[in-house]
Amino acid sequence: MTDAGRSTVGESDSDVEAAIREHHPALITYITAGDPSLADTKAYVEALDRGGADLIELGLPFSEPVAEGATIQAAINRALEAGTTPEGFFELVADLETEAPLLVMTYYNMILQYGAAPDVRPFVERAAEAGLSGIIVPDLPAEEADPLREACDDNGLDLVFIIAPTTEGERLDRIMSHVSGFAYVQARLGTTGARENVSGATHDSLARLSEYDVPKAVGFGVSEGDHAAEIIDAGADGVIVGSALVDIIAEHAPAGTETATRSDAPGDAAAALEAKAEELKRGARRGADTITDDHEKEPEPEQP
Amino acid sequence: MTDAGRSTVGESDSDVEAAIREHHPALITYITAGDPSLADTKAYVEALDRGGADLIELGLPFSEPVAEGATIQAAINRALEAGTTPEGFFELVADLETEAPLLVMTYYNMILQYGAAPDVRPFVERAAEAGLSGIIVPDLPAEEADPLREACDDNGLDLVFIIAPTTEGERLDRIMSHVSGFAYVQARLGTTGARENVSGATHDSLARLSEYDVPKAVGFGVSEGDHAAEIIDAGADGVIVGSALVDIIAEHAPAGTETATRSDAPGDAAAALEAKAEELKRGARRGADTITDDHEKEPEPEQP
Amino acid sequence: GTFGDYGGQYVPEALMPALQELEDAYERYVLENEDGFMDEFRERLRDFGGRPTPLQRADRLSERYDREIYLKREDLLHGGAHKLNNALGQVLLAKYMGKERIIAETGAGQHGTATAMAAAHLDMPCEIYMGRTDVNRQRPNVYRMRMNGADVNPVAAGSGTLKEAINETMRDWATTVERTHYVIGSVVGPHPFPKMVRDFQAVIGDETRTQIREQAGRLPDSVVACAGGGSNTMGTFHAFVPDDEVALHAVEAGGSSLEIDEDAGLAPNSATLSTGTDGVLHGAMTKLLQGTDGQIVESHSVSAGLDYAGVGPELSHLVETGRVVPATVDDEDALEGFHRLSRLEGIIPALESSHALGYLERAAGSAGETAGGQRPRDEDRGDLGDLVVVNVSGRGDKDLETVLEETEARDLEAAPDVEVFDG
C-alpha cells in the first residue's frame, strides 16, 4: 500500500508503460473532455486513436487551471460552460473503445471532491471502473501524493508524475524511483501551450534523466512533427501534445462564440485531429530513426 | 496726536456729529461707489441727498468684504467689474456737491495700499482733499486703529467705530470714550443685509449705551420706515440703511447680468432711492415723536 | 507545513524547489534572524511603515455598547492598510534571497499597492497581476501602483477578478521561478506562505497585546477581526491564540445571502469559514466555497478585499478546533458599521474592517439606542465580554464610491443623507 508495496517500473504490469514501450517512440495526446461537448470529445478521441496516438490524456475540467496556458484555459472554460461534470466524464470514458489506453488529467480538488466529503478513493475507484489506466495531476507534487498513490495502486492505475526543469538532485532521485507509467518531462518552465521550437531545457532535462531507465515522455510546447523528431532524437521515449490539438478543436468550434454548443463540424475537426496525430507520430518515428543513424542513445558507458 | 490730543465728542467740531445733532433723528445711507458705474453713483448720491439723507456713506469696493451680506457683496462685485479704483472714487467724491457730509466705508487694506507702500496717510490726506468728512473701516477694531485715528485727527476726518452686540464692559467704555462722529451701533450679530424686523439685540445695545452721551446710529438690517421708527423710539439718534438701497440699485441694473455697465434707467433708480430715503426719514421722525409722547428719553436720573 | 488537516503544498512540480528554497530562507531569516533580517524588517516597518500603530480607546463606541472598546489602528499604516506588513517582509526577504524580480496578484488593489510601495522602497522591479474587471473598477489603485513604478498586467480570463489574478501570477511564477519571488497577499497558498505571512502580520497582535495591557491593565475578553484570506485576522489573533481566556472572532462577509447558487457557480458571500467545505485551492488544503463537483464558485462581497473563495489554512484549523469563532456580517450591516465608525469616531474604515464593526453592533448591542430605549439585558451581552479589541485593518478612502452607491440603494440607519451629493 505504501512505497514498499509498489513495484518498480521494470516489473510493472502497467498498460500505460506497456503502450509506450510497445509503440516506441510513443505519441501521447491531450484534449479537454467536453470541449465543446462530450459527444464531440468522443469523436475526437476516436480520431486521435486512429491517427496513431499511443496514449490519450483526457482533461477533466477544473475552474482554476493554474498550470495551463491560454489555449487549454479556454478549452476548459468551453467545457465548463458546456456543463461537463465528473460523472459525464466517466460515462464518456466508459463509452469509449480505443486501442490507446486513456488517462485522466485533472486538478487535485476535482479528485478530492468526487463522491462523499474529501477523499480521493471514490474518484480512483470510479476511474478504474470506467476503464481509465492512469491519472495525471498537475498540482500534486510527489510530497503530497501518498493518499492518491495508494488509492491508484489499490485500483491498478498509474499515477504519472511531472519532472520539471527545476527538479534536480535528491528530489529527482526520489521522484524517479516512484515513476508510475512514465515520467512526464516538462519541456520548459511555465505553462502548457504550443511553441515554435524545442527549448534547450528539454535537452538538458533529457540529459539529466538519461541515467534513469524509465519511459520518458516530453510535453509542454510540442506542436509539430519536427519538434517530435527533435525530442525523440534527444532521448525521449514519447512526446506529449495538447495545445496544438486543442487549437484545432477551437478552430472548428462555432465561430464567434465561446459558448459551448455542439461543434458545427465535428467531422472536419476529427479529420484534422487525425491528420495532426499522423504528422506527429511520423515526426516521432523520424526522430527515432535519426538516433539509430547518428546518435548514441545509451547512457555514456564510460560513466560508472 | 494720540488719545490725549483728541477732543471729546462734546467739544467736537465734527461735520458728521453736527449733521446728526442738527437733523436729529438722522438718516444715514450707504451705497457702493461704482455700482453699476461711478456716473450712476453720482446721480444716486444726489437723489439720496434730496430725499433727506443726513449723512451719506460711500463704499469703496474691496475684493474680500468679510463683513457684508450677499446684497452688498454683489454690489461690490459689480463695482469691481466696472473697474472702480480708489482714484476714480476720490474723483467722484470731489465732484459731488451734497448737503449731507460724505463718509467712505472701506476695508483696511484699501487704505493701507493707497499711495506708496503700506501707509494710511496718503489715503487719509486724499480723502480730506476730496471733501470726505469721515472713514468707517469694518475690519479695523479700536485696538488696531491708532495709526489711522492719528492720521484722521491730523486731517480733520472722523473715524467712526462700530459697536457690536458683543462689545461690552471695559472695551465698550474704551471705545465709547474715543467716539468720533457717532457710534455705529451694529443692530445684530452677523453681516449687513436687509431684514424683516428689528432685533432684540438692538434694544439691548441701545439700553447698554444709553448712559453714554454720544450720537448713536443703528445699522445692519434696517430696511423700512417702521424699523427706523422703532429704532429711534428705542433711543437711537440715527438709523443707517444700506442693503435696502443697494437692492433698489440692483433691481434697476441691466436685467440678467451682473456685468457692470451703466444702468439702463438711472433716472428711475434715482427716483426710487429718493423716495426710499423719504420713507426712512419719515419713519425716523415718527419714532422721535413717539418718544416725546410716551417715553423717557433721558438716562435714568436716579443712577449716580 | 500543515495546520492539522489543512495547509500543504499543492502546486506544480516546477515550483516545489522554489518553495523549498523559500522555506529555507524563511527559517533562516525570519525565524532565526540571520544577517539581522528581522531587525531590518522591524526598523523599516517603523520608519517607512509608521509602526507601531495606535491602539485607541473608542470613546463613543464604548459608551454605545456599555463596555470598553479599543480599536487597533492598522488604517494608519503606510498605504492605508495592514497589507504593508506582509509586502515589506516578503520583498525584503526576496532581496536577502538574491531574487531580482517581484510579482504579486491583487484583487481590490490593496496588496498590489502595498507590494508596489515596498518594491519601490527596496528598489526591486515589480509586476502586479490584476483582473481586467478589477483594473477597471479600481483605477486609483492602478494609478498608485504605476506611480510607484510597478507594471500592472490586466488578466482577461474568467470574471477578471482576484481568483484569475492569482492563477495568472502562479503561471508567471512557474515560468520565472528561478529569479522571481511571488509575494502572496494573504495567509494562503502553499507552505511556507501561510506561516510566513502570518509571522509578518503578527506584529499587529504583538503590539495589541502589549498596548492593551498598558492601557487597560489586562488582556481583552475578545478580539474581533474581519476575515477574507485572513492575513489581518491571523496577524491580529496570533499573539492571543495561547491565551485561552481571550475569545477570537473572525468576521466574514455574509454578502447578500449565505446560499450558494451552484448552477450559476456563484456564492453571494465570502463566508468560507462559516459555510465552506474542505478542498484544495491555490496550493493549500483549506475551507473553500465550491460546488459539489469541486468547481470553485465566484464569491461576492460589497468589500472587494474580502471577496475570495478560499481562506488561510491555519484559520480553517483554528475554526475546526474551536479556538476561533467564525461569524458573518452581511453587506448591509457592514455598511452600517462603516457609517457608524465614520460618524461616531471620525475614522472612515475600509469596507473590509466595517464587517468587524458591524459584528460589534450585533454582538454587543447598543447600550442606549435600542428601539425601546432599553439597555441590553446582561444575558444578551454575548461572548464579547467587557473589554473588546477590534482591528481596523484599513482605511475606507478607497471605498467611498462603493459606499455611496450602496448607501443610496438602501435605507441605512447610520448613514448621512447622501442625496445632497448629487447637487
Place this chain on the structure above:
Amino acid sequence: GTFGDYGGQYVPEALMPALQELEDAYERYVLENEDGFMDEFRERLRDFGGRPTPLQRADRLSERYDREIYLKREDLLHGGAHKLNNALGQVLLAKYMGKERIIAETGAGQHGTATAMAAAHLDMPCEIYMGRTDVNRQRPNVYRMRMNGADVNPVAAGSGTLKEAINETMRDWATTVERTHYVIGSVVGPHPFPKMVRDFQAVIGDETRTQIREQAGRLPDSVVACAGGGSNTMGTFHAFVPDDEVALHAVEAGGSSLEIDEDAGLAPNSATLSTGTDGVLHGAMTKLLQGTDGQIVESHSVSAGLDYAGVGPELSHLVETGRVVPATVDDEDALEGFHRLSRLEGIIPALESSHALGYLERAAGSAGETAGGQRPRDEDRGDLGDLVVVNVSGRGDKDLETVLEETEARDLEAAPDVEVFDG
C-alpha cells in the same frame, strides 16, 4: 499679537470679544496646560492621530543627492496630512471653552476633512464652508466630510475657492460667535490663531528635532518644507528657529509664472513670501498677492492646498528678518518631485509636499544622474549641507487625477508612462 510688523487683529468689532476669549483660553489651556489640556491633546494625537510620525532616512534620495536625506512622514498622520494636528487641537480647545459648534473653511478639502474627523471624534456638530468650484473638483473630500457627519456648505461667491470660503466662514462666525468656534486651517488669521496653530503644529518639528539627533547624532544642516498658508512650514520650523546653524527653506508654489496679471486679477502662482507685498487680509498684516490698489488677486498652483494669496504673518516676519529662506518651485518641477519620490521611495506625496521635493532636486542636484554623468561639484552643493530634513506634509492619493492630467500634458523625466492608463 504681532511678529515684528506682522500679525494683529484686523477683524470686525463683533469678533473682538471672541478673540479675547480665545486668547485667554489659548494662554490657559495651551500655554499653561490648565485642566491637563495639553496632556489630553498629546494623548489623542498619539492614539487617534498616530503620533509620533516617523523620521525616515530616504535611502535612494540620499544616494541620488550624495548626502543624508531624511523625510518627516506627516503623510502617515490620520487623515493623510499634518492638518489633523491643528484641527484636533482647536476642536478640543473649543470643547474646553464650552463652545457648542465648529465651523471651518476648506479649499482642497484637507483642512475640512481633518476638522470633520476631529469634530466626529470629539462629538461636536460641525459645518464646513467650501467654494462651489472646490466642491465640484474635490468630491472625495466632500464625501469624507459628510461621512464624518459634517455639513458641507458650498459657497457660490467669486471664483468659488478658498478665499471665498474663508470670507463666508468669517461671516458665519460674526453671526454665531457666542457659541461657535471657527477652526482656522493654517497659521493665518487674527491673533491668537497664528501662534496657536503654530503651537499645535509644532509637534512636527519637536519630534523631528529629537528624532534626527537620535538617528543622525546631530541637528540637520537644513530643513525644507512647502509653504502655502504655512502651517506645516511653521510646525516643522518652529523648534529649529533658535538653532542658527540650521537653515530653514520655505518652498512656495511658483505655479506657471511669478508675474501677476493685474488686469485679470490673477497671480499664476502662490509665491507670497517670495513676491508678495505687505497688507491686511483675513485678520492679519502679512505678505500678500495683491494689485497696486490693494485688491487681492486670485492665486494659482497645481497644488490646491498651496493655492492661497496670503501667508502666515510669522513666516512673513521670519523671511523679513532673514531667518527663513523663501524659494519657489513651479508646477512642473513639483510634478517631477511627486514622481521621483513615488518611484524611488515608494511614498506618493501630496502635491503640496512635492514642492519641497522639487526644491531638493534643484538645490541638491543629482549625484549620479546629471546629463554628463558627473557628480555636482562641491561648490554647487548649495546651502542645503550634508544632512537635510524634508517634511512630507501629506500623502498624494487625493492628487492622483490631477497628477495624471498634468503629467499627460507634459514631458516629465521622472514620470511613468501614463498613456497605458487609457487602456
